[in-house]
Amino acid sequence: MSLRHTLLVLILLSTTPSITRAADAPPNLPFTRQQDIVYGRKFGTALTLDVFTPTAPPNGAAVIVVISGGWYSSHDSIDGASRLFIAPLAARGYTCFAVVHGSQPRFTIPEILIDMNRAVRFVRFHAADYHIDKNRFGITGGSAGGHLSLMQGLAGDLGDPAAKDPIDKESSRIQAIACFYPPTDFLNYGKEGENAIGRGTLAAYKAPFAFNDLDKTTKTFIPITDENRILDIGRKISPITHVSADDPPTLIIHGDADKLVPIQQSQTLVKKLIEAGVEAKLIPKPNAQHGWPNQNQDIPAIADWFDAHLKAPAAANAK
Secondary structure, three states: OOOHHHHHHHHOOOOOOOOOOOHHOOOOOOOOEEEEEEEEOOOEEEEEEEEEEEOOOOOOEEEEEOOEEEEEHHHHHHHHHHHHHHHHHHHHEEEEEEEOOOOOOOOHHHHHHHHHHHHHHHHHHOHHHHHHOOEEEEEEOOHHHHHHHHHHHOOOOOOOOOOOOOOHHOOOOOOOEEOOOOOOOOOOOOOOOOOOOOOOHHHOOOOHOOEEEEEOOOOOEEEEOOHHHHHHHHOOHHHHHOOOOEEEEEEEEEOOOOOOOOOHHHHHHHHHHHOOOOEEEEEOOOOEEEEEEOOOHHHHHHHHHHHHHHOOOHHHHOO
């Protein structure tokens, strides 16, 4: 199964009816939905997210749901994510933000990471509007969405206090990660020294790895061909490169028969996180490949992880 089609598989894993607007949602759904909230713009194009507000009493925490399969992102895929990820989380009181990023083949992973940082900053800037605690953010996704979740959790930053845009002053850090079968180390992919920067196992995904520079004189994009630079970028977009002691608690669920994203990717990352003193856990799925039937049955484990790590401050400590 391809990375690009992961979210399409997720759509088939449950039978919740499709929704288009909050007003159209059947009353049994545990959320209302606001569509196409613009969180940023690039090259004249709007970047959008959908907001899912729980109908049950909200718990004040936010979950960023990364809409990405093979680093391809589309608003049409949000319905599938709403069935797999969002409905169970909303039922527990989480306000969910389904983020659509600039998609391959037009945009590369380094450009996509800029979008994800912007989305988190936007949500945090508007925390009061969404009635969420800006210090209680989780993130989730599958496959490429899992990779982007890990990058956000392990490499998010505190923002630029000198930025002109107040949104860019906000932190893009995350307080808990829970994801499915993510790539974590493109230079040691499945085994030590295996290069998957749009090569080898990921040879069908050259576009998100087609790194380039903007020539400010000619205003054209110039492909990066220097191998050392490509390897350096490959390291920078690998979550394992960013492991440090202050990383958030991390849960990964991964099939041990996955041929597209080997479970070794999750094993090595979780091992390194634990060695750094970070709470981390891998749940292996025996004989499961890249996505599996009844994957929705694993969402409670993700919700439990967020429940454990995104709790509201104790009333006695509340200010």
